[in-house]
Amino acid sequence: MADPAPYLVIAEDLRGRIVGGELEPGDRLPSVAELGRQYGVSPSVGARAYSVLVQEGLVISRHGAGHYVRGQETPELLVRRHRPRSEDSPFAQGAAEQGAVGTWRHESATAVADAQVADRLSIREGDPVMRTEYVYLVDDSPVQLATSWEPIAVTGQSMIVLPEAGPYAGIGVAARMRVIGIDVGEPVERVRARGATRAEAQALGITPAAPVLFIERTYYDQATGRPVETADITMRGDRWVAVYGQVPEGRDFQV
Amino acid sequence: MADPAPYLVIAEDLRGRIVGGELEPGDRLPSVAELGRQYGVSPSVGARAYSVLVQEGLVISRHGAGHYVRGQETPELLVRRHRPRSEDSPFAQGAAEQGAVGTWRHESATAVADAQVADRLSIREGDPVMRTEYVYLVDDSPVQLATSWEPIAVTGQSMIVLPEAGPYAGIGVAARMRVIGIDVGEPVERVRARGATRAEAQALGITPAAPVLFIERTYYDQATGRPVETADITMRGDRWVAVYGQVPEGRDFQV
DNA sequence: TCGAATTTGTGCGTATGTATC
DNA sequence: GGATACATACGCACAAATTCG
Numbered sequence: 001m002a003d004p005a006p007y008l009v010i011a012e013d014l015r016g017r018i019v020g021g022e023l024e025p026g027d028r029l030p031s032v033a034e035l036g037r038q039y040g041v042s043p044s045v046g047a048r049a050y051s052v053l054v055q056e057g058l059v060i061s062r063h064g065a066g067h068y069v070r071g072q073e074t075p076e077l078l079v080r081r082h083r084p085r086s087e088d089s090p091f092a093q094g095a096a097e098q099g100a101v102g103t104w105r106h107e108s109a110t111a112v113a114d115a116q117v118a119d120r121l122s123i124r125e126g127d128p129v130m131r132t133e134y135v136y137l138v139d140d141s142p143v144q145l146a147t148s149w150e151p152i153a154v155t156g157q158s159m160i161v162l163p164e165a166g167p168y169a170g171i172g173v174a175a176r177m178r179v180i181g182i183d184v185g186e187p188v189e190r191v192r193a194r195g196a197t198r199a200e201a202q203a204l205g206i207t208p209a210a211p212v213l214f215i216e217r218t219y220y221d222q223a224t225g226r227p228v229e230t231a232d233i234t235m236r237g238d239r240w241v242a243v244y245g246q247v248p249e250g251r252d253f254q255v
Numbered sequence: 256m257a258d259p260a261p262y263l264v265i266a267e268d269l270r271g272r273i274v275g276g277e278l279e280p281g282d283r284l285p286s287v288a289e290l291g292r293q294y295g296v297s298p299s300v301g302a303r304a305y306s307v308l309v310q311e312g313l314v315i316s317r318h319g320a321g322h323y324v325r326g327q328e329t330p331e332l333l334v335r336r337h338r339p340r341s342e343d344s345p346f347a348q349g350a351a352e353q354g355a356v357g358t359w360r361h362e363s364a365t366a367v368a369d370a371q372v373a374d375r376l377s378i379r380e381g382d383p384v385m386r387t388e389y390v391y392l393v394d395d396s397p398v399q400l401a402t403s404w405e406p407i408a409v410t411g412q413s414m415i416v417l418p419e420a421g422p423y424a425g426i427g428v429a430a431r432m433r434v435i436g437i438d439v440g441e442p443v444e445r446v447r448a449r450g451a452t453r454a455e456a457q458a459l460g461i462t463p464a465a466p467v468l469f470i471e472r473t474y475y476d477q478a479t480g481r482p483v484e485t486a487d488i489t490m491r492g493d494r495w496v497a498v499y500g501q502v503p504e505g506r507d508f509q510v
Numbered sequence: 511t512c513g514a515a516t517t518t519g520t521g522c523g524t525a526t527g528t529a530t531c
Numbered sequence: 532g533g534a535t536a537c538a539t540a541c542g543c544a545c546a547a548a549t550t551c552g
Contacts, residue, residue: 005520031537042522047538055310055464056453064528064537077447188500192332193448193468193492195312198274209311211466211492213448218502225503237448237466244499245443247473248480260540286517297542302518318518319548 006041010049018058018069025071029059032067078143080235081243082186083172090172091136091144100138106164108132110152117149120218120230128152132163135203142204143239148173148231155180173219173229183222184229190216191242196234204236211237261296265304273313273324280326284314287322312462333398335490336498337441338427345427346391346399355393361419363387365407372404375473375485383407387418390458397459398494403428403486410435428474428484438477439484445471446497451489459491466492 004012017023030038035046050067053059060070078098083090095102111131118125129149136144148163155161158180160168168176177184195209204212218230235242259267272278285293290301305322308314315325333353338345350357366386373380384404391399403418410416413435415423423431432439450464459467473485490497 007520032539033537043538044522045520048520050538061538062529063539065530066537185503186500188498188502191446191468191497191499192495193466193490195466195492209313211448211450213446220503222503235448237450240447242446243443244446245441247443248440248475248477262540288517291542298518299542300540303540305518316518317549319516320550321517 006039007045007048007052010035010039010041010046011052014049014053015056015058018053023069025069027069029067029069077241078138078239079241079243084186085174088172089170092170095138102136102138103140104134104136106132106134108162108164111149113149113151117230120216121149121151121227123151123153128156130155130161130163138239143236145200145203145234146231148229150229151227154182154226154228177219177221177228182228184219185222187217187219189218189242189244193237200234204234206236206238213237213240213242215242261294262300262303262307265290265294265296265301266307269304269308270311270313273308278324280324282324284322284324309462310464312465332496333393333494334496334498339441340429343427344425347425350393357391357393358395359389359391361387361389363417363419366404368404368406372485375471376404376406376482378406378408383411385410385416385418393494398491400455400458400489401486403484405484406482409437409481409483432474432476432483437483439474440477442472442474444473444497444499447471448492455489459489461491461493468492468495468497470497 014023014029023029029035029050030046032043032046032050035049036043039046050059050061054061054067058070059067061067078100079094081094083093089102089104091104092102109131111129113121113123113125113127113129115125117129118127121129123129129151132148132150134144134146134148135142136146150163152161159166160176160179162169163173163176164170168179173187174184192214193211194214196204196206196212200212201207201210206212213235215233215235216230217233219228220226221228269278269284278284284290284305285301287298287301287305290304291298294301305314305316309316309322313325314322316322333350333355335349338348344357344359346359347357364386366384367381368376368378368384370380372384373382376384378384384406387403387405389399389401389403390397391401405418407416414421415431415434417424418428418431419425423434428442429439447469448466449469451459451461451467455467456462456465461467468490470488470490471485472488474483475481476483
């Protein structure tokens with residue numbers, strides 16, 4: 001049985017004291033030299049032990065200053081949930097409920113459906129669609145990206161062909177579709193966890209391969225079953241929780 | 256302006272060639288010594304560059320053998336969705352629909368609710384609960400972990416107090432609750448993307464910090480609104496997609 | 511079977527740039 | 532502004548694992 005390497009032993013020891021609460025967020029940790037003395041190894045071993053904990057997110061290092069216990073910041077999670085009859089932007093409304101200011105940038109252009117989008121919208125590859133790219137910001141920092149596709153065949157003759165222009169801008173897909181007489185009900189969402197691509201990391205201000213929540217959302221016309229909008233939504237994993245289902249109302253039981 | 260450190264330059268160079276496709280999954284990469292020669296630095300710098308890429312999940316290292324480009328393995332996504340009136344294990348049923356064999360291991364024990372579980376179950380901290388740990392396997396490889404908590408106050412007098420023992424084992428929470436006359440409806444699920452902890456990575460056979468889909472699920476008694484079960488579910492991000500909502504039935508529109 | 515060559519993993523000492531007082 | 536403490540990066544030496552003849 002091989003003994004674990006000393007730098008792992010030191011890291012494990014410190015990890016235990018941090019998660020156990022003995023060392024509190026903000027506490028200054030021993031310098032790498034001091035750590036080496038305590039365990040009878042060279043400073044570089046202490047440095048490597050710290051590098052493990054930094055990678056795990058338990059410790060932050062400040063060049064020339066020292067290592068510090070990092071706050072277990074579960075930085076207020078943003079909550080994403082479906083809002084059945086919203087008449088405001090679901091995103092802005094959600095942010096407001098959480099005491100933040102939600103804004104977004106967008107860009108629309110016509111495009112043709114590739115194979116994947118065509119499949120999701122039940123149209124033919126090459127059919128015209130309106131594609132809109134979104135960047136969502138909370139308190140001016142980007143937290144969510146989205147790309148939306150709508151078949152021109154659905155909205156082309158209406159004044160909502162551009163999702164973010166005219167009197168019906170910024171109210172969300174469900175409300176916009178109601179304008180042209182389409183009731184969409186709840187969307188179907190396919191949820192995945194994966195690492196951020198480089199482009200996503202760049203846009204969201206996170207490191208590549210950091211976990212993101214990725215949702216493929218599709219709205220259907222409830223009357224006919226026809227897909228009317230589909231979107232790829234990418235959210236910072238450390239900032240979002242997506243909630244599905246509702247807590248029942250009546251709570252008349254005894255605790 | 257400080258130049259980036261040589262080990263970061265090397266890592267960035269290799270990263271570009273990997274994501275660009277010049278280096279393909281499975282390819283053997285230069286040894287750290289060779290890498291050092293190529294860039295005119297010592298082997299330790301090459302080793303450090305590789306450690307960065309290993310941490311990002313782009314490269315795997317095999318002691319004594321070399322460094323290899325890691326496969327972007329997108330192996331058959333498993334689909335997780337709610338099954339309203341299943342009378343079989345939802346997990347096994349889902350796996351079977353996808354042509355795989357789903358099995359699981361479990362271990363139950365009584366415990367007391369900590370603050371978080373107590374909050375989710377609307378009971379008091381310290382109240383007794385039945386805790387069950389699950390490891391789910393598909394074709395003998397672990398793909399999902401779960402920890403479930405049920406208040407003893409709900410199941411304690413019944414023959415389903417042990418989730419995985421007796422005639423009602425392995426049928427899922429909803430079906431088990433029906434046995435004692437509780438209709439639970441759809442659960443509430445809070446979905447997050449985060450990096451795997453060390454323990455999770457170990458159990459799931461992935462690297463630490465690899466993305467996992469993490470779901471906090473709670474079932475409620477529909478009649479009273481009382482929570483009757485809550486669970487933490489951890490799934491390999493590269494193997495699972497969770498689906499919410501249903502595609503409408505009728506598709507009588509013209510393409 | 512075995513041993514030599516190759517390769518990664520780990521520890522150490524030192525030089526350098528940074529932060530703090 | 533200077534002195535000191537500190538983290539970071541690098542080159543080197545040795546151990547452990549793998550491969551191959």
